[in-house]
Amino acid sequence: MTKNRTIVKGTGLFYFLFGIVAIATASIMYFAAPLAEGTIEDGTEVAMMYGIILAVIGVFMLVAGIIGLRAAKHDAMLKPFIYVSGLLVVLNLAGMGMTFRGETGGAPIYLNLIFAVYSFVAIVAASRIMNESK
Template sequence: MSGNSRIVKGIGLFFLVLGVLAIATAAIMFFGAPAADLDIEDGVQIAQLYAVILAVSGVFQLATGFIGMRAAKHAKLLKPFVFLCAIIVVLNLSQIGITIRAGEGEIWQNLIYAATAFSGVIFASRAMKDQNLS
């Protein structure tokens, strides 16, 4: 396994761990929302809606991580991994733009996530190039 493939595997592991954490957090949020004392109207439904959105995001991250870890050994999975990482980069950069335009909120999490996904694109592309030259 080349150095680029090892980095792809590490980035895949990063996304896999984030996906599991997001799904676990979404489950806690969804089932814990009725017990929370929310002072806004329909607060429980809003919290559960955000939990579902977080769960969908977590499943996407989990799939990206799984494909990334498999792509380190199977060259045919490198293209789908690049595509999924590119989607993550675009979504995080758009979220950064929305946050900046709103004038409130923090963007450092999105910057780290976008940088990691962009690194996944770069190293998976290099691994594809290595596979083609060998």
């Protein structure tokens, strides 16, 4: 396995593991939402809503991970992997922009930056694999 295929496989594994963790965290957040009732006004609804959002993100990351793991071995999956990774770069840069504008309550941007750079490196590696195979 070449270096670029190893990068794609590692990125797919990272996405896959992050998706599993996000889904597990979302289920805990959703089902433990009644515990937030006494501390925040409308805390149950807010916690359930964020749990659903995190579950959607987790499923997306899980699918991206499966595509990445398959793209490391099958050249036909490289293009969908590049599209998914490109979407993740755009979404993370948008999240950073929202933080700079003050719309997220001062959330840290380092996670968005790490995800954006990591996804961009995956795009470069997958593009190199596509060029090598031609």
